[in-house]
Amino acid sequence: MARAFTPKVVTANHLLEGDVIYMTASGDWTRELRDAELLTDEADADLRLLEAQQQTAVTVGAYLADAKSGPDGRPEPTHFREEFRRTGPSNYFHGKQAEA
């Protein structure tokens, strides 16, 4: 039995900066998970991932990460790994948490 599709965002690391980026609805890139496009359709998600992977001058290691719709309708992580990726390390106030 095929597993039901759960919502995703397209994410990667930026080629030059190395930091975490997400794909927006317009096909651009954002540093903020909340501004990413939440993909609820599997075929859509696969297509968006292909687009991301083709942008080799911007992205490294693009993949689909699980996400859910938060109270304000914007994407939120479902797994702690993605929580760390959108925040930064817990031992120093470095990374995204310091840039917001």
Add this chain to the structure above:
Amino acid sequence: MYQYNDFDSAFLAERNRQFRAQVGRRIDGSLTEDEFRPLRLMNGLYLQLHAYMLRVAIPYGTLSSAQMDKLALLAEKWDKGYGHFTTRQNIQYNWPKLNDVPDMLDALAEVNLHAIQTSGNTIRNVTADHFAGASADEVADPRPVAELIRQWSTDHPEFQALPRKFKIAVSGARDNDRAVIMAHDIGLYIVENDAGEVGYQLVVGGGLGRTPMIGKVLKDFIRQDDLLAYLEATVSVWNLLGRRDNKYKARIKITVHEHGIEEIRRRVEDRFALIRPTFGGFDVALLKEIEAFFANPEFTSAPVDAYTAAYDADPLFRSWADANLSAHKNDDYAIVTISLKKHGETPGDASAAQMRAMAELARQYGHDELRISHEQNVILPHVHKSHLPAIYAALKEQDLHTANIGLISDIIACPGMDYCALATARSIPVAQQIATRFDELKLEHDIGHLQIKISGCINACGHHHVGHIGILGLDRAGVENYQITLGGDATNTAAIGQRVGPGFAYDEIVPAIERTVRGYLDLREDENETFIETFNRVGLAPFKAYIYPEAQANAA
């Protein structure tokens, strides 16, 4: 210390030039990531969770003051002001930008440092006892032979595409192993035979990771002039025999396990017989040349009254001296271990200011030498005792005076989920909380020698298998979960820790460790019996009763 000759410098400059061009081609699109990845890995450049990570080798853990200053400069100029010293005697920078890496490598080359073969399926940075050349218990300084192995293995054409990574460590102190020899692909002990000749005992097939194994003796005594040929034969046999179908079975520990040590020995001997004649003695000549670079500094002889006076007068200095000094082969000298494990801080991290301060201490008082230990601390190997009070005062200014070497807060922890893309759980905050907790309890010195080692996934970069208490962070159905092992041993009496039972959630792991340690305090015969001695005497079962009190209550 070893000084690069023209060949070494030209080689490194050429490698850096090539890598700069490769980075350029990746950025302008002529290289894909698939093409670029192996190239950047060969030069120590990883992509981690939040950023790139550059891993710089500190060969056999030895640094000069100028080199340490340069590491500080990199931290300041191209990173966020700090670096992370690792269990493999490397330093890792967590925040470099791709464009800056070629400049970082050029800066390192100015002081003979590099990142070559700090990753990829090659022979990695050769590690050594961090007390090399200073401790009283060694047969010989392991660093010359480590340098010889570095020169032999760097860009060795036969060994650039091995089945998997390959790690070699060397110790000159057979009975006091401080270099985790038994957990390396090849471990070498420098030994003396009955005739009083110096040679090497070769241990093969140790390793941690998913399938932890203790190394087995491949050959008891290898003559100095046979060593490189024997190493080459061993790696060569594995290169052909090692499994390339499954990366989890590719390390030499699995090859030894699957074929048996006898069969490996037979093949190595055959290969050795074949290639030995091609080693016409240049290696012995080279070793002699290298040895000259590692001659002892001129030890000064002066009164040590300043030390004894401070020791008697100042209880804080005394406590630091008791925990952080080790015996030097010269009675007027001491080996100083500087703790990078201040309670609540990240194990192994040092700020640029701290690195500079340590470099300055080495320059002023330490014959210009520093060491990095696999335990993620910094060592001043040759310090005249009269300078110890001044050193302590200087360390205090930089918050580097924590008196905890070998104690429960001297924890090894890998980067874990805070940085590492492969992690299944965090390890740094667990280390921070354990250290903070036992500092609050003021039990640390009463507990005595106890090594806790923490890894954030099964790869075991934090050596958890060989911790007296090992902690392994896993992902159980989307939440962090921590497994405890007890009874691991990283020394020449190496042992893999035994799992105690079900794991603990993130907020339960520190209390579980506290119960484990309280159990030890109850179980020990007296305060002279260390944790590992108690464990070896009573075994796992009595500890379980402390770690899982509910289970015990239910069974009652």
